[in-house]
Amino acid sequence: MTDAADRTATEFDAVVVGAGPAGSSAALALARAGRTVVLVERGPFPGSKNVYGGVVYGRVLDDIVPGWWEEVPVERWIVRRSTMMMTGTQSLSVDFRTQAWGSAPYNGMTTLRCHFDAWLAAKATGAGARLLTSTVATGLVRDGAGRVVGVRTDRDGAELRAPLVIACDGVNSFLAKESGLLPRAEASHHTLGVKEVLDLPPGAINERFGLQDHEGVDMEILGCTRAIPGGGFLYTNADSVSIGVVVSLPELASSGVRPEALVADLKAHPSIAPLLRGATLREYAAHLIPEGGYDTMPPLAADGLLIAGDAGAMTLAAGLWLEGVNFAIGSGYAAGRAADRALSRGDFSTAGLASYRADLEGQFVLADHKRLRRAPSLVLSERVQQRYPGLLCDLAEGMFTVTNPTPKPGGLRLTRTVAARHGVSLRQLAGDTLRGLRIFG
Amino acid sequence: MSTVPSGARRWDGISFEERMATVDFRVGDRAHISVDADVCRSCTTKACVSACPANLFAPTADGGILFNYEECFECGTCYMVCNEAGAITWTYPDGGHGVVFHHG
Numbered sequence: 119m120t121d122a123a124d125r126t127a128t129e130f131d132a133v134v135v136g137a138g139p140a141g142s143s144a145a146l147a148l149a150r151a152g153r154t155v156v157l158v159e160r161g162p163f164p165g166s167k168n169v170y171g172g173v174v175y176g177r178v179l180d181d182i183v184p185g186w187w188e189e190v191p192v193e194r195w196i197v198r199r200s201t202m203m204m205t206g207t208q209s210l211s212v213d214f215r216t217q218a219w220g221s222a223p224y225n226g227m228t229t230l231r232c233h234f235d236a237w238l239a240a241k242a243t244g245a246g247a248r249l250l251t252s253t254v255a256t257g258l259v260r261d262g263a264g265r266v267v268g269v270r271t272d273r274d275g276a277e278l279r280a281p282l283v284i285a286c287d288g289v290n291s292f293l294a295k296e297s298g299l300l301p302r303a304e305a306s307h308h309t310l311g312v313k314e315v316l317d318l319p320p321g322a323i324n325e326r327f328g329l330q331d332h333e334g335v336d337m338e339i340l341g342c343t344r345a346i347p348g349g350g351f352l353y354t355n356a357d358s359v360s361i362g363v364v365v366s367l368p369e370l371a372s373s374g375v376r377p378e379a380l381v382a383d384l385k386a387h388p389s390i391a392p393l394l395r396g397a398t399l400r401e402y403a404a405h406l407i408p409e410g411g412y413d414t415m416p417p418l419a420a421d422g423l424l425i426a427g428d429a430g431a432m433t434l435a436a437g438l439w440l441e442g443v444n445f446a447i448g449s450g451y452a453a454g455r456a457a458d459r460a461l462s463r464g465d466f467s468t469a470g471l472a473s474y475r476a477d478l479e480g481q482f483v484l485a486d487h488k489r490l491r492r493a494p495s496l497v498l499s500e501r502v503q504q505r506y507p508g509l510l511c512d513l514a515e516g517m518f519t520v521t522n523p524t525p526k527p528g529g530l531r532l533t534r535t536v537a538a539r540h541g542v543s544l545r546q547l548a549g550d551t552l553r554g555l556r557i558f559g
Numbered sequence: 560m561s562t563v564p565s566g567a568r569r570w571d572g573i574s575f576e577e578r579m580a581t582v583d584f585r586v587g588d589r590a591h592i593s594v595d596a597d598v599c600r601s602c603t604t605k606a607c608v609s610a611c612p613a614n615l616f617a618p619t620a621d622g623g624i625l626f627n628y629e630e631c632f633e634c635g636t637c638y639m640v641c642n643e644a645g646a647i648t649w650t651y652p653d654g655g656h657g658v659v660f661h662h663g
Contacts, residue, residue, distance in 0.1 A: 160651055160654050160655075161655070161657075161659065162585070162655045162659060165660070165663060166658075166659045166660055166663075167633060167657075167658065167659075167660065167663075168660065168663045169632075169660055169663035170663065230661075230662050230663065231660065231663040232660060232661055232662075232663060251654075251655070252654040252655030253654040253655075254651050254652075254653065254654045256650075271654075272653055272654050273654070289635065290633075290635040292650070292651070303638055303639045303641075304639075305639040305640055308635075308639055310610070310612065310634065310636055312612050315662040358662070360662075367610070367636065367639055367640060368640065370610050370640075371604070371606035371609070371610045371640035372604070372606070373609075374609045375609065376609060376614070377610070377612045378575070378578065378612065399573065399577075399578065399581050400581060400662060401581045401582060401660065401661060401662040402578045402579065402581050402582055403582070403632065403660055403662070403663055404612035404613070404632045404634045404636070405632070405634050405663075406634050406635050406636065406639070
């Protein structure tokens with residue numbers, strides 16, 4: 119094997135690329151089924167290349183790691199969800215809180231990816247998967263018939279061979295691109311997330327956000343990204359807060375606005391700045407998000423190949439719901455189980471792997487995407503982005519401003535006046551409300 | 560090392576260099592980004608310059624593009640927004656190298 123041309127070929131039942139939530143879940147399912155599986159990670163440790171908002175919604179873990187909340191590396195448990203609309207000088211929030219989310223079995227948690235992803239990868243290795251870090255899968259290995267039979271790596275070109283490869287290599291998935299399942303570069307299907315993690319003492323977090331102990335808040339913000347479609351977020355960690363924006367990639371590019379300037383805008387807003395006073399930057403980060411939704415989702419299987427997680431565009435960024443890690447876990451685990459079934463039957467063809475997609479369609483992973491397929495276009499529409507935050511804030515200001523001695527305006531007249539000021543007709547307002555109800559209802 | 564002036568913009572009282580200094584980069588010897596400056600000279604938008612969150616691209620006086628690869632988030636924004644086919648070639652850095660997020 120000293121001859122470079124005679125490349126080492128190692129046999130496994132399956133090769134999983136990427137030790138994020140999708141890859142580790144796929145490897146876990148395979149290892150539990152007694153299959154030999156290698157999990158290839160390009161970073162020095164799982165989670166080292168990953169960035170999210172972020173909140174993980176744990177229900178998907180109930181079946182996979184029973185009692186997961188007893189051991190998961192959590193920052194805070196989300197008990198407060200605040201949806202905020204803002205203009206430069208106003209904000210209007212729907213602020214929901216429930217103590218039910220603050221005890222087992224919980225709902226959502228803030229966690230940092232280097233902790234969470236490492237925890238999930240350790241589940242896979244504990245079940246017998248082999249984790250290979252600091253290794254890039256540089257390309258697919260195909261047999262004479264064009265079927266995928268492994269990956270090439272950047273470790274002296276060594277190949278890892280298996281009848282099945284599960285590509286969980288993230289939003290840029292070069293393996294899915296090479297296979298033809300994913301387009302080479304489609305900016306309109308992506309958003310850019312930029313995030314700052316700011317140090318803030320736990321006591322200050324609890325006081326400023328109305329929290330106790332390990333309780334956390336999740337804020338989603340509309341109207342904070344200038345003329346660029348997108349939104350903002352703020353999450354509390356144990357002793358830090360994560361704040362950032364997610365913006366449409368093509369419109370960020372055409373605007374000429376620097377991404378970090380948008381985060382600076384948000385941090386300086388009168389409703390946000392007091393929450394962050396004295397906080398210092400611990401880490402700045404950026405990552406792409408696949409947001410094309412159900413209708414742009416790629417085929418999920420080819421001969422010898424399955425894709426899961428961000429590589430398969432499985433994130434939900436539908437305004438009210440911002441989810442991704444749960445879809446990665448759900449799809450990864452389903453891919454691992456589909457791979458196990460294929461191994462039992464010895465059929466690795468596209469048709470033989472079709473049960474993977476059927477499984478996802480029957481559970482939340484694709485059912486949620488299908489249900490909310492038209493949500494991204496509404497949430498990112500010009501009226502929702504550019505007009506409604508100001509319209510709703512002005513409506514609230516009109517309702518709550520005491521105008522003595524002028525009598526209070528009637529609600530309908532106020533709505534008509536405010537809507538007209540923002541260039542929206544009552545017909546459009548009613549139409550969008552109905553559309554929203556149809557999409558989210 | 561740095562060919563792109565990045566200290567010009569200050570937000571929240573910190574310079575861009577101070578911002579990037581919060582990120583752990585394990586820089587490899589091989590550049591994982593390459594740019595064909597000849598193609599860039601015919602580009603009218605140069606969207607990579609403003610959109611790259613790490614501010615790695617800078618226009619040159621002759622219409623080309625100068626770039627750094629060292630402090631790259633590996634997000635993919637540059638090649639996604641690039642409207643000139645073949646101008647930006649982008650791969651992952653070698654295994655174990657590149658950005659290491661500790662609070663992602």
